[in-house]
Amino acid sequence: MNARAREIELLLLTALSGVPLYFNGAIGAAPLAVFHLALAGMIYRIAHGGTAEIVPEGVLRVIALVYVPLYILDAIANHAIAASTHLVLFIAVYQPIESIRRNNRAQRVLTAALIFVASVATSTDITIVLFVIVFGFMMFRQLILLSHIETAASIGHEYDDAPSNRTAAFYLVGSTVLAAVLFPIIPRTRNPLVQGVSGALTNATTGLSTTIDFSQQRASVPDPSVVSRVWMGPDALPFFTPLRLRANVYDRYMGHVWLQSSRGYRDLAARDGIFEIARPVGFKRSARVQQRFVRNGRIYLPTGTFAINGLVSVMEGPSPDTFTTATAGRESATFDIAMAREVMPLRNERVRILDYPVTPAVAALAHQIVGNATDTEAQSRRIESYMTTHFRYYMQPVQRARPLTIEEFLLKDRRGHCEYFAAGMVALMTALGKPAHVVGGFYGGKLNPLTGYFAMRLEDAHAWVEVWTGDRWLTFDPTPAAMRPGNVREGLLRTYLSALNDSVNFFWDRYVLTYGLGDQVAFAMEVLMRLRNALGRSHASLSMFRQKFTFIDATNVVAVLAALAALVLFIRRRRRPLFDDLSGHLRFLGIEVGPAMTMEEALRILHDRRPEAARDLAPLIADYEDEMFSPRHVHGRVAAIRRALAGVRSKLET
Amino acid sequence: MTTQAWQFDGVVRFTRVGTSFLVFTFVIGFAALNTGNNPLYIALTFMLGCLLLSGIASKGGLKHLAIELRGAEEAWAGRPVSLVLRITNRSAIWNVRDVAIVSDDLAQPVLVPIIGKRETIDVEASFLFQRRGIAHVKRIDLYTRYPFGFFLKKRRVRLEGDVVVFPRLLDEEAARERFRPIAGEQENANRPGVGTEIHSFREYVRGDSLRQIYWKKSASLGRWIMKQTELDSARAVHVVFDPYKPREASDEAFEELVSETATYLFHAARRGLTILFTMPRVTIVTSESESASAAFHALALVEPLHEPVAQGADENSVVFALQRETGRGDERARA
Numbered sequence: 001m002n003a004r005a006r007e008i009e010l011l012l013l014t015a016l017s018g019v020p021l022y023f024n025g026a027i028g029a030a031p032l033a034v035f036h037l038a039l040a041g042m043i044y045r046i047a048h049g050g051t052a053e054i055v056p057e058g059v060l061r062v063i064a065l066v067y068v069p070l071y072i073l074d075a076i077a078n079h080a081i082a083a084s085t086h087l088v089l090f091i092a093v094y095q096p097i098e099s100i101r102r103n104n105r106a107q108r109v110l111t112a113a114l115i116f117v118a119s120v121a122t123s124t125d126i127t128i129v130l131f132v133i134v135f136g137f138m139m140f141r142q143l144i145l146l147s148h149i150e151t152a153a154s155i156g157h158e159y160d161d162a163p164s165n166r167t168a169a170f171y172l173v174g175s176t177v178l179a180a181v182l183f184p185i186i187p188r189t190r191n192p193l194v195q196g197v198s199g200a201l202t203n204a205t206t207g208l209s210t211t212i213d214f215s216q217q218r219a220s221v222p223d224p225s226v227v228s229r230v231w232m233g234p235d236a237l238p239f240f241t242p243l244r245l246r247a248n249v250y251d252r253y254m255g256h257v258w259l260q261s262s263r264g265y266r267d268l269a270a271r272d273g274i275f276e277i278a279r280p281v282g283f284k285r286s287a288r289v290q291q292r293f294v295r296n297g298r299i300y301l302p303t304g305t306f307a308i309n310g311l312v313s314v315m316e317g318p319s320p321d322t323f324t325t326a327t328a329g330r331e332s333a334t335f336d337i338a339m340a341r342e343v344m345p346l347r348n349e350r351v352r353i354l355d356y357p358v359t360p361a362v363a364a365l366a367h368q369i370v371g372n373a374t375d376t377e378a379q380s381r382r383i384e385s386y387m388t389t390h391f392r393y394y395m396q397p398v399q400r401a402r403p404l405t406i407e408e409f410l411l412k413d414r415r416g417h418c419e420y421f422a423a424g425m426v427a428l429m430t431a432l433g434k435p436a437h438v439v440g441g442f443y444g445g446k447l448n449p450l451t452g453y454f455a456m457r458l459e460d461a462h463a464w465v466e467v468w469t470g471d472r473w474l475t476f477d478p479t480p481a482a483m484r485p486g487n488v489r490e491g492l493l494r495t496y497l498s499a500l501n502d503s504v505n506f507f508w509d510r511y512v513l514t515y516g517l518g519d520q521v522a523f524a525m526e527v528l529m530r531l532r533n534a535l536g537r538s539h540a541s542l543s544m545f546r547q548k549f550t551f552i553d554a555t556n557v558v559a560v561l562a563a564l565a566a567l568v569l570f571i572r573r574r575r576r577p578l579f580d581d582l583s584g585h586l587r588f589l590g591i592e593v594g595p596a597m598t599m600e601e602a603l604r605i606l607h608d609r610r611p612e613a614a615r616d617l618a619p620l621i622a623d624y625e626d627e628m629f630s631p632r633h634v635h636g637r638v639a640a641i642r643r644a645l646a647g648v649r650s651k652l653e654t
Numbered sequence: 655m656t657t658q659a660w661q662f663d664g665v666v667r668f669t670r671v672g673t674s675f676l677v678f679t680f681v682i683g684f685a686a687l688n689t690g691n692n693p694l695y696i697a698l699t700f701m702l703g704c705l706l707l708s709g710i711a712s713k714g715g716l717k718h719l720a721i722e723l724r725g726a727e728e729a730w731a732g733r734p735v736s737l738v739l740r741i742t743n744r745s746a747i748w749n750v751r752d753v754a755i756v757s758d759d760l761a762q763p764v765l766v767p768i769i770g771k772r773e774t775i776d777v778e779a780s781f782l783f784q785r786r787g788i789a790h791v792k793r794i795d796l797y798t799r800y801p802f803g804f805f806l807k808k809r810r811v812r813l814e815g816d817v818v819v820f821p822r823l824l825d826e827e828a829a830r831e832r833f834r835p836i837a838g839e840q841e842n843a844n845r846p847g848v849g850t851e852i853h854s855f856r857e858y859v860r861g862d863s864l865r866q867i868y869w870k871k872s873a874s875l876g877r878w879i880m881k882q883t884e885l886d887s888a889r890a891v892h893v894v895f896d897p898y899k900p901r902e903a904s905d906e907a908f909e910e911l912v913s914e915t916a917t918y919l920f921h922a923a924r925r926g927l928t929i930l931f932t933m934p935r936v937t938i939v940t941s942e943s944e945s946a947s948a949a950f951h952a953l954a955l956v957e958p959l960h961e962p963v964a965q966g967a968d969e970n971s972v973v974f975a976l977q978r979e980t981g982r983g984d985e986r987a988r989a
Contacts (some may be wrong), residue, residue, distance in 0.1 A: 110674055120694075140904055144802065146802075148752055171711070174707045175703040175707050178702040178707055179702070183699045186698065501948070513692050
């Protein structure tokens with residue numbers, strides 16, 4: 001591998017280190033493009049036999065001097081991460097030019113590593129793993145090459161070979177395994193003195209808007225980003241699916257716009273770490289929720305939730321019946337919930353009828369639908385049933401000069417998306433004088449068979465209705481069931497791949513991105529518990545063994561062990577090289593046979609010191625040499641030599 | 655051998671790259687603690703993994719190396735001799751790379767680029783022994799900075815290797831100047847040796863060649879009589895080495911005397927002369943066909959005597975002894 005190829009490979013490594021920065025948006029694309037253009041220029045020049053000096057070194061020094069105060073200003077203006085990244089990129093461009101004068105290969109590899117760490121630190125997507133693998137491989141090649149070159153140079157040699165790809169791959173796998181072992185056990189205790197910054201790691205938004213404005217065109221973009229994962233036991237599945245995660249409550253109407261009333265935040269008190277948010281009615285079940293915070297600390301709870309466990313704080317707000325927690329810089333949270341078939345408010349609520357301007361035609365329609373039903377629940381069911389059968393679902397209502405009003409939807413068009421259905425039902429309930437409101441949230445989700453959870457995605461955003469029955473809110477969904485989110489049929493392979501992809505992402509989110517001190521404590525507790533159980537089991541087994549084990553058994557065991565030991569000893573003696581036996585005998589005679597000494601040489605020394613002993617040993621050594629180094633092997637000769645050696649030894653000892 | 659700048663006492667040392675990497679790891683660790691950012695923890699653990707693996711690999715690699723010294727058992731003081739180091743990598747896991755072999759006795763460090771797992775290789779190494787005698791090559795230092803160059807690891811390997819180091823030969827010029835043509839080129843030496851003229855007769859002793867039996871005299875006397883031929887003076891030299899070191903003579907002077915003797919013998923042997931070399935309790939005869947190494951061997955091991963010892967020599971003998979007055983070597987001193 002010549003110097004030119006080495007230089008190009010190192011420049012490519014440097015270029016690769018900055019690529020993830022394009023995707024995570026930690027710094028702007030312009031400085032990155034300049035960085036990569038500069039490196040591309042260097043690669044081009046070197047490939048054509050030139051040097052990396054695309055700009056004279058002196059000019060770069062001047063730029064560096066000008067840059068320093070700008071860097072300080074940039075850093076002071078709360079852009080420390082971006083400013084530092086710019087600075088390191090600049091250094092990475094400067095170093096190849098500097099390398100013409102002095103050997104700075106090692107620093108260049110470390111600079112590339114620094115840029116790459118900055119890239120990784122600001123990335124949350126699992127695809128960064130691919131970059132880590134490629135970068136790690138190339139970095140190991142460079143480090144191994146560096147080691148070869150420096151070792152050879154230290155004793156005045158030159159190194160020309162390329163480092164082995166297999167070796168680099170071996171060390172990459174080794175380092176990854178060690179990293180995987182270390183990752184869960186390195187303590188996640190935050191520095192109490194200098195708290196660092198945790199930048200926003202996602203720009204995701206929910207598919208839900210803060211208001212429902214029918215004067216605006218509603219665009220729903222399919223977005224598979226997972227908002228929440230919900231685990232439910234088989235005992236809960238039949239009663240709480242399809243899942244509905246409540247997010248927003250639109251309980252005000254103002255000029256074609258449905259709004260959420262704001263009452264501010266009210267802290268809820270925890271009892272034994274459990275926040276009660278409602279009173280349960282009927283049977284209860286539990287579930288676990290892992291939720292990504294996509295709008296501040298808003299938590300999306302399944303319908304029927306009456307208690308939350310596992311969050312540090314829970315506040316009711318900003319609108320009634322919606323809940324928020326303190327994110328503390330986290331991107332997601334995992335908590336347990338308790339659900340009941342129905343829930344009632346903790347306190348008596350003053351529920352008012354929505355101020356929707358009901359026209360006589362709408363009121364007439366409402367009365368026509370409910371007929372003679374007087375009970376709120378029955379009325380609601382009739383309206384829900386009527387709408388699901390007499391109305392049609394369209395994502396995009398018919399294009400018209402002005403937006404479709406709820407009245408037009410109910411009386412004329414009779415087609416629209418879920419928000420029209422929900423708002424239409426609320427309008428009809430209002431016409432009947434019954435309190436109701438639109439609820440925005442996520443519906444359905446997909447059960448991941450590999451991990452056993454329901455994954456709710458941004459594209460599962462949906463709207464439905466809650467009607468006040470006098471003591472509780474009941475849920476109704478007038479949107480035809482077939483048109484609700486999650487009803488798209490997929491092929492088996494696609495379903496499987498989707499589940500697999502989601503499982504991998506879940507693993508990444510749960511055990512990498514959000515792995516924290518709590519997980520470590522839980523992990524340690526689990527290990528301790530398993531150890532304790534194992535010890536307990538072994539102790540019990542031992543006690544049982546002691547009770548059943550008799551003296552005769554013990555004697556038999558000892559006899560068998562002794563026989564086994566004798567057998568092992570016998571086999572070892574048989575398999576022991578004859579050289580060892582002879583050298584042992586020579587050691588007994590005071591001759592130390594070194595690893596580089598032959599038996600003949602040892603015999604000569606013995607002959608000088610103890611001729612009579614040498615005379616006895618000489619025929620044995622001659623036989624040994626013949627047996628070992630001639631192509632002719634005599635059956636039983638080794639055993640005969642051993643026997644003769646034993647005889648010589650006993651003669652000497654007597 | 656001059657000590658290399660990177661040699662050190664102890665077992666391990668951080669290199670410059672390693673130190674920078676360690677500082678870098680600390681910085682990343684601090685950032686990870688401060689931010690609680692798990693991607694930074696990934697980077698941190700990966701870097702710690704690199705450091706650990708680097709240490710394990712370099713230590714594991716050197717740990718499993720066994721070295722044997724092979725090849726020539728003789729060498730000349732002050733002259734490089736090529737010996738073979740048989741290196742065995744007993745590891746079933748690690749290929750060991752970039753091993754620098756360093757020893758006080760090596761003329762220069764030896765670089766071994768790679769020794770595969772469970773592989774044995776022979777490496778030629780140039781040794782340089784400074785003093786005559788038996789050189790015990792007891793240890794050799796192995797250095798490696800493989801795989802990532804973070805650490806320079808060292809392992810001292812014990813060796814069992816003895817080399818007989820012949821005396822230092824004086825340089826060519828000095829030897830030419832000191833080496834004298836043998837006097838009496840056409841005369842016999844009047845000593846028994848390899849020649850054609852009969853010098854004397856003696857009784858047969860076991861081991862004598864039957865060719866040397868003097869049949870005529872044997873028949874008349876009724877027992878085997880052997881004829882002894884006379885050494886040819888023209889092709890022979892009798893060198894006498896006197897190891898007596900007067901009190902006033904220095905060790906250096908004695909060593910120089912040994913070197914002068916060895917140089918004399920070396921050039922005599924190179925000229926194909928028959929050499930009769932004597933020193934107390936040692937008489938060695940070498941002819942053209944035989945190597946003079948027995949004489950060099952004797953000189954390699956000779957120790958100075960503090961009492962004079964009488965040795966037989968005639969007027970043609972070349973005697974190497976220290977002058978009693980000056981303590982300086984004299985190759986022409988007579989017994």
